[in-house]
Amino acid sequence: MGDGPLAGVRVLELGGIGPGPFAALQLAGMGADVVRLDRLDDVGGPDAAAALMGRGKRSVAVDLRTADGVRLVLGLAAQADIVVEGFRPGTAERLGLGPSECHARNPALVYGRMTGWGQHGPLASSAGHDINYISLTGALHAIGRGGQPPSVPLCLVGDLGGGAMFLVAGVLAALHEAGQTGCGQVVDAAIVDGAAALMQPIYEMVADGQWRDERGTNLLDSGRPWYDVYETRDGRYVSVGAIEDKFYAVFTELLGLTGAVADRGDPAGWPALRERIAQRFAERDRAHWEAVFGGTDACVSPVLSIGEAASHPHLVARQTVVADGSPANLSAAAAPRFGAHPPAAGRGAPRPGEQTREVLDSWLPDTPIEALLDRGVISQWRGPAG
Secondary structure, eight states, rough: OOOSSTTTTTTEEOSSSSSHHHHHHHHHHOEEEEEEEEOOGGTTTGGGOOTTTTTTEEHHHHHHHHHHHHHHHHHHHHHHEEEEEOOTOOOHHHHHHSHHHHHOOOTOOEEEEEEESSSSSSTTTTOOOOHHHHTTTHHHHHSTTSSHHHHHHIIIIIIIIIIIIIHHHHHHHHHHHHHSSOOOOEEEEEEHHHHHHHTHHHHHHHHTOSSSSSSOTTTTOSSSTTTEEEEEETEEEEEEOOOSHHHHHHHHHHHTTTTTTOTTGGGGGHHHHHHHHHHHHHOOOHHHHHHHHSSSSSSSEEOOOTGGGGSSSSHHTOOOOSSSSSSSSSEEEEEOOBBBHHHHHHHOOOOTTTTHHHHHHHHHOOHHHHHHHTSSSEOOOOOOOO
């Protein structure tokens, strides 16, 4: 409901965890009116106000076990531009909320489906998580140091990068087409597909003989001394990404290795070079190296903890990460930025059922709200004293 390029676009977020809600969060950050469907059992539950990935959304609590509840949600879908659905394949259909039911009421609807394995294929009905999806694409195999097991890259490569962000791109492309043709469609966003798409540059380097299918031996996986992480005297770390010759020259000069570095074109000299770089960084604390390299083209950055992120001058200047009342309570600003729409704080995460009346009044003004409340089809959060 905020200002942004998607102002006026209505999004109905159905069930799901992780990437589906994160995709809806991005749409809310661009100004869409995102309504999250919650269960009646969640209304008034503990810690409901701290719901993950709810910022900028509104919540309606509906009992999907009732025919009236299903009809109400189909009515909301009829008023929506986009549905984001994150159930296992077949679940929405069993509930009576699948694409065919929704499109019968709203032919222009973009129905975005977020799953790990996709809507078809041998694994479509199987459970999984981020680590499983990226395992099949070669991504997990490629991440880590030589001679060590693969490193788990949080849920950034699969759920969020390969899943949520591809769903956002897909539903926005389909929304554009629906605006031209009047016809909506289903967007099948599978995390395994998105993770494979993210691997395309690596696949191409493998095909061109520029990438060894072995961890820790390549340009971007710590296989080069000038693209790695080094420990400083105080037990903290700095990252080095001095790939290009001109940046490498600045890096070695500021590190104090000018004229004493082996030719980096000769792999035989890399172990010794890596050791010398490590020794230099270990001589001083991280703060010293931040002062030496800050603002230069050496491509050296401090490896900040999550708690430190909000206080870095660059992130402060852009308000990229904000500590909401406490250094331990961080929130990322909406991205990307739009020149015509200055960033806005927006509303916080809703409590389940907090805007049930509000949404139904605006999306479905003829809804018999009191009757549905009396029959337990919907619920309205009433506040702490409720």
